Amino acid sequence: MSKRTIGSAVSLALSVLAVGLSGAALLFATGTLDAERPVSADFASQARSYLLENPEVLVESFRLLEERQQAAETNELQVVIAERRDEIFHDPAAPVGGNPQGAVTLVEFFDYNCPYCRKAIPVLAEAEEANDELRVVYKEFPILGPGSEFAARAALASQKQGRYEPFHEAMMAYSGSIDESSTLEIAAQVGLDVEQLKQDMQDPQIEEAIGRNLALAQALRITGTPTFIVGDEIVRGLVDAATLQEIIADATTPGER
Template identity: 60%
Template structure:
């Protein structure tokens, strides 16, 4: 999986390397503090459990709580490990519940946005959504697999979410792809871009456009439509709401899969979504 948040240059604003370093420097103490607080919470929880279970007797004046707790945890380190694992499991469950709620609340935006191009089976009842970037090598690897899934399952509708997070070339390519819809050649352009060997730039995007039969000058004019930039902005905001930070990422039913996966896993999720 290519994991990268949209940078300031990719979103249309300027920013220097020193700005990025400064932001990272401010974030590190916050991350450390978060881990420290989580660790303290776990230790306190363990102590409470030990008292409740009668492992540690009630304190009396002069009792050495620190020493007793230290000795017990050294002799039984698995208690702390189990508590940390339990904490992580609860946090993951809470995050999964939050994402399920977001998918439910933004269902139409995810699965039925008229601005999102669709694959070869536009009337398919089972929907698989892909967030991708034309410069993502794993997205290119996923393309033949998705093509085969479409061929095997005529009831599968692919929804493409242009999510250009890997530089200005990716942004240009996404805008060109969305503009190609006006000439009825989105799928041809999309597959041509995914099959391209090399870095996707403005030049290579227009090269692919010409190769698949697009009127390049008309394409350039169509790319000026403000609606295209609005679609990309919506996709980026939606990805952030779904905690998607890399490509490819897939949404099917109530599940989110981040990173390149295999066809069998996607088939199971598609079948599960059909049955729900």
Template identity: 60%
Template sequence: MVTETPDNASSKQESAGTRGRGLRVLAFTAVAVAALSVALSGLALLFAVGVLPPLRKTDDLERQLHAYILANPEVILESVKGLEARQQAAANSEAAKVVSERQDEIFNDPDAPVGMNPQGDAILVEFFDYNCPYCRQAAPLLGKLENADKGLRLVFKEYPILGPGSVFAARAALASRKQGKYLAYHQAMMSYEGRITETSRLDVAANVGIDVERLKKDMQDPAINAAIKRNIALAEALRIGGTPSFVVGKEVVRGLVDEATMKRLIASARGS
């Protein structure tokens, strides 16, 4: 029996992230191959029904199809786009079902830190990584929205997928709650310039008044690793593979969006 330490968990999460990126590359390759197959089948049908010129006896079907594709490369692009659109629609439908079925886990998890308006009537959930440059870009926007809308409740889901530094930072952030310093630490980390490492995240902690030695001990709490694992599993169920990603109302938003879009989503969530 192997006892999983926090560091073992960190390594496994990093490996999972690496495997995930590799699988996405393979998935795209599969999409392209599938699209090519669809295109070739469609072209064969066009020959059969007479839309394309009939095959000459001296010509080989494969050579004619190859020539047609070279002359009309948009056929492949259109096939790939169509297949991707169908896959995205399926992913969105699956994610909407998860949002409907797991409301409390997404919006009301007591282990998930919240922003400055804990009693807000509109909830915006962010899945983020401290080493994600787009998450750092999103932070000022979220702060602006919070300050302007006292009914907006932010829920933070630590989703460390960019290496060991990200995992260390997420664990430290969750441990900082025991000293009442989560928001101060979170904001400092999001404004940090450079890559977050084990050393830098402790420096940031000290700069916002956190007792670093106590923080190190609190980070060993098994509940912290458990919370991060739940976030990762929830993100996978929601078909979230990158950061930042948001859940607001009934929608899952993957990637950074502008202020107008975010306001529209928040208004829609409040209306529902």
């Protein structure tokens, strides 16, 4: 049984338990059951009848359960962010864009073959233009196959030639699939020395940097792209420019400069 299946089963069991407890509490509270006398053998029948007549109890129970689970997960992730703040915001291997000395840091986990990451490019550009204090940290997160892995290594290696941002933007603007061939083609187009790039890609530190990103994503329960981190908030999936700018404006980042 997979972890996802086990998790679903546990969630279902908790939901059923929450429904039962909520229903029982209401039965006692409304006098349908007498709290002063032992529960009779037909308790299940009474509870079932009450819930059938009052289905809103089920809705409310599920809502409360979901809220509690979300709150618990949020608290847990905020602890992880606090404990791994330097790794998230200040990994020396992670490329930095925007204003490197900016007061607000936005971290993006992305994959070059993710269509939504490509759609996020103009959103990020607009955010940078609107906030000259925005510092952007790029986390290579190649989860969509060998082509993405090759592109991520090439992108990190391009830093040695000082061409990460134009290379990154060109790959994100590419209309086709990013694989080894297209990566090297784009590298040549943006002025990179392709042979030097191939050599630099063999640096063990590049593989280590990608490995750290993958492990960090697992700790933060990041499974898709794009995912953004601003302050102690994790934003999963593509958002519009107005929403992203609102999140940036609300961020408090005293320790991330």
